[in-house]
Amino acid sequence: MNLINRPKFQNAVKALILLGLALFLYTRLADGTLFFYINQRFMIYTVLAIVGLVLVAISYRPVGRQHEPNAHDLDHEHVHAHDAAEPHTHHRLTWAGLALVVLPVVLGVLIPPRPLGAAAMENREINIASQPRNVLPAAVRAAAQKSSLDRNLLDWLHAFSASPNAAEAFAGEPVDVVGFVYHDERLDESQFMVNRFIVSCCVADANVVTMVVRWPDGATLENDAWVRVEGILQPGVFDGASLPILSAQRVTPVAMPDQPYLYP
Amino acid sequence: MFVDPTRPAPDDISPAAPPPADSQASVPRRQWLRWALTLALGALALIAIFYDVVVSGQGLPYLYQRIQTFVTISLGIFIEAVPFLLAGSIVSGLIAVFVDQSAIDRYLPKAALPGAMVGGVMGIVFPVCECGVVPVVRRLYEKGLPLSIGIAFLLAAPVVNPVVMLSTYSAFGWGAVFVGRIVFSFLIAVVVGFLFSRATPEEVLLPAVCQAHADACCAVHDHDHHQPKAPLGQRFTQSFTLAGDDFLDMVRYLIAGSMLAAAMQTLVPQSALLAVGQGPVVSVLVMQALAFVLSVCSTVDAFLALAFAGTFTTGSVLAFLVFGPMVDIKSSLMFLGVFQRRAVAYLILLPMLLSMLMGIWWNLNIGW
Incomplete structure (x- = not known):
């Protein structure tokens, strides 16, 4: 019999895969890179999954030694299982199946974790205040209650969305936000976008909240660099629509926040 | 463990893999062919994804970033779904060991339509999302569950369950979208379940x-006599192994x-989809395509849909909320572990x- 078909090998491999997956999830949880993939509120499920995977993996331990007195029972059950009840529920792993099952862990280890950034922006809808947008009324209220300087990019989008003419209504308000830099083709040398991805569930549903920033040295900033932008809002035009533009007074490079995404 | 060497390996996840051959002699060659086809398909997909990088000549760093984005998104879907799949599998293992086959026989209706309706509301008892429901349904089929009940359960459970109802309520409040989502998910699941009652298990389920x-x-009746009652701990161990x-x-x-979904996201940009149209018909198609490509878990897709509620027609948002939980890229691939390919095609097409x-009717008759 081929190595892969040996029952003991099958059990050992299955247990190892499950433990490996648990370990992979644990390392991502421990170093905080889990938040590169999923919304914070799902963290608890990942913790439960780690516990569950370990428990399931343990159930594959060899039963022969520990249950010597019951060996007859087990045999009986084994035969019975083959006879009538569930002869086809015992799934065998092939080499191909094995390769596929370990693929996420291998990819995750080989390619260093990194949150979505400028490279992902070309594919996505960019939320700028010029578009109407339905949001939770509670989120709008929460954003309205925060003082201007405490609002993050998503709060600002919420605040803008509640106003029929955001460009004029918010003119002169002070802004202090953190985000990564993206140079859109539609912007000139003295402008850039400061962005955060918002993630409802996992990064598959991510889209971007953006503010257009006017800053004379905008061109010197690299895509994906994390910056803190302080300035005031002024009415402006982007891509034919009027919207509030952030006229920067200070742009400081900062480290990437622990949670690179914002959660609605 | 329990190995049956005469059975070919159930590893055909590639949609392009050849249909199972009849003779056992061709197994090695078939496996080789399957490998080659899968590899070729993978290579083609990679070329398709990174075609623009090669053409635009933006070089290796850019390519690397794209790969990183692809890995991040596919791992995102994977990591988010693993807990729910594991929960579904554990429920399935517990059912295998602790639920008697005769119970299904005794308590569930035999007729197709009542059966489908019961299947449509079973999600209230088993609150599973679209990843967790698949192993549970497979196990229930192995316990002799009638086809129509299982199909209706499979399609309805990701929406008609307390967790998803709560998240839909907190996103949209009590209103047309909330009620419409639950009612139409139930109705569509029942209709599809009822249609499947016309088919035989051999046509629908994997061998x-x-x-x-x-x-x-x-074997329902002689099953009860000679089932050995192992100690409780041992039965738990057994259900966890299963x-x-x-x-x-x-x-x-x-x-x-999840890898296919991540690749599709690179190939079919969200912005391109959303730019297509706003009409009462086109918007529905766009939102369905988006639901299929995004493959977001049904427990939270309501919050995502909310973002589109302002710009898209109500019918199309409803189509997103009804169709997405039933069928998306990752769940339709998971269906391949339970159903024949043809049945999977019907399971995608009928709900679609x-x-x-439903979405078009809503737009034309109830309002945008």
């Missing part, structure tokens, strides 16, 4: 599942599905068609 299904149907087998079996489809009709 392995079907065999167990048939055994369970016929859960592990189930998990490892289904996770392959999940992995393939019905939810499309």
